[in-house]
Amino acid sequence: MENKVFRNFLGKKGLKLTKERTAVLKEVFSFHGHFEPEHLYFRLRDRGVKASRASVYRTLHLLVESGLVEKIARSGKGGNIYEHTYGHHHHDHMICEDCGHIIEFYSEGLESIQEQVCIDNNFRGISHTLEIRGYCETCRELKP
Amino acid sequence: MENKVFRNFLGKKGLKLTKERTAVLKEVFSFHGHFEPEHLYFRLRDRGVKASRASVYRTLHLLVESGLVEKIARSGKGGNIYEHTYGHHHHDHMICEDCGHIIEFYSEGLESIQEQVCIDNNFRGISHTLEIRGYCETCRELKP
């Protein structure tokens, strides 16, 4: 399914569906969770797929543009973090400062207010990251 | 007074208040808005303050640790973005992927929904970061 979306996206822009792009697309959707470009590059290498670092980065940009992948910009160290989002529900994160536990959540209200804020500012929002930091149910008792 | 806060922070950690740290602190609080470490470094140079790049970066980390400064985002292009937050109201950010332009915004609705989401998840929210990425008024026309 994502193949179709990507093919369509490329077609519209007069771009070509190459072996390399196909391979990157496939790899990105073959696992769940977050990844950095470098990880993706080595994953492909390990599978014996020949795709240069440059192509991986370039394809990743196209995937983001096409809406299949999102950049999750919060990496303290290392590179940018991405995840494939097509077919998945968007969600935000709460992160426990103590134990690192992550709670995913989604709020229609948050989404629509953000859309409105973008409109108010003549901004074309593509993606966003909302991270709430604090203490989870278990750890909050230890931090009075 | 940010001087006092910083001095106190350093004291607690057994660190010293050097000329360089004082200068960086002063510079960071001498203007409003966002900045990147490199900009800060050159600002100081232009003023004739001798502080090495290394010291600027190191002091910046200390300022973040002390709570006087926050890291807002990792800009699409260039370096990390910081702002001094001591004595300022909370706000969120939109960042243009193309030109790096930042729009600050605040929404009471967003804040209250987040509070509710925290309650729903038995989470004690302490702080949050919301970053909306996309294209600003100027750049959106170049990306049809």
Place this chain on the structure above:
DNA sequence: ATTCAATTGATATTTAATCTCAATTTCAGT
């Protein structure tokens, strides 16, 4: 004033990501 751990700064290094450009590949039109 003495002492010693913390700090500085010039430079080298690391790391992510982009750029270059000749060689190759895709794909629309025939």
Place this chain on the structure above:
DNA sequence: ACTGAAATTGAGATTAAATATCAATTGAAT
């Protein structure tokens, strides 16, 4: 299937941010 124009690739160079190194220097507790 063939052809040619235009897009794409890849190896390596390049850029840029940020960190590490370490001898010389400095702050501040005593």
